[in-house]
Amino acid sequence: MKYNTLLIDVENDICTITIHRPEKLNALNAEVLKELDLAIDEVMQSSDIRSAIITGSGEKAFVAGADISEFASLDAASGEAYARRGQSLFEKIENSSKIIVAAVNGFALGGGCELAMACHFRVASDNAKFGQPEVNLGLIPGFGGTQRLTQLIGKGRALELLVTGNMIDAITAFNYGLVNHVVSREELLLKAKSILAVVNAKAPLAVARCITAVQHAYEGNKQGYSYEAREFGKLLTTTDAKEGTSAFLEKRKAFFQGK
CATH class of the missing domain: 3.90.226.10 (2-enoyl-CoA Hydratase; Chain A, domain 1)
Structure with a gap:
């Protein structure tokens, strides 16, 4: 544009x-x-x-x-x-x-x-x-x-x-x-x-959740802890999280796809 x-x-x-x-x-x-x-x-x-x-x-x-x-x-x-x-x-x-x-x-x-x-x-x-x-x-x-x-x-x-x-x-x-x-x-x-x-170079979904979680704290939202725990659990099931943990254990660089 x-x-x-x-x-x-x-x-x-x-x-x-x-x-x-x-x-x-x-x-x-x-x-x-x-x-x-x-x-x-x-x-x-x-x-x-x-x-x-x-x-x-x-x-x-x-x-x-x-x-x-x-x-x-x-x-x-x-x-x-x-x-x-x-x-x-x-x-x-x-x-x-x-x-x-x-x-x-x-x-x-x-x-x-x-x-x-x-x-x-x-x-x-x-x-x-x-x-x-x-x-x-x-x-x-x-x-x-x-x-x-x-x-x-x-x-x-x-x-x-x-x-x-x-x-x-x-x-x-x-x-x-x-x-x-x-x-x-x-x-x-x-x-x-x-x-x-x-x-x-980081996992896009994790970056996005960091932004939102910090925004909860910034606004004094007491639900920020619940959001953090909930999204931590959800991210564990993503392709990027599986790739990131595998790469760490295999001592290689992770390749994230935002999935």
Whole structure:
């Protein structure tokens, strides 16, 4: 499919989705959100894709925020609908059964920070900046930022960032637990792809169940233990589990088929 605001590249079972509005620092407008929704569907439906990366075009910004020019026409009802559309897309990313990594280059502010947090984990370049500056506009985050930031870095740190609108650099984000790795700009995509190459060698069904089980814990769902035990039992009967245990006992590399 051809996109106007995204660049799509698939290599070695990894789909790299690049948000491409460099003149607007890759700000999220209605078209970007719509196309990103379609691109995530493509990732989920393609048997040629095992995992994905979301990044931004250029070195200045991952996504510098939402496109503020679109806010002028919104009232309370349409504003809530706008926020819910963004939340729905980011929940789709968060709940994807295929790992999606944010490769954060430059500014990840407002909706950009929210997008990065919706991904399963984050790799940042050393020039990355994170923040939720909506308070400077008399607003709050609308795409899940108040919730995910609190879950990821804790109440006190999240609230300070939300009410001051301050940015943090990549090392601070790493120390807070917001990002998993900090690398040079040149190494950013290479690092993300190297992690996904390891993930892609694992059993797809097991990877998907790990994502869902962790999501139960992330949401404070007490049924997570029951889910874990139930899915452990189910996976024992899969072709991949039989292959994995046989390969271990036979001291060879396992070949997983997602069955």
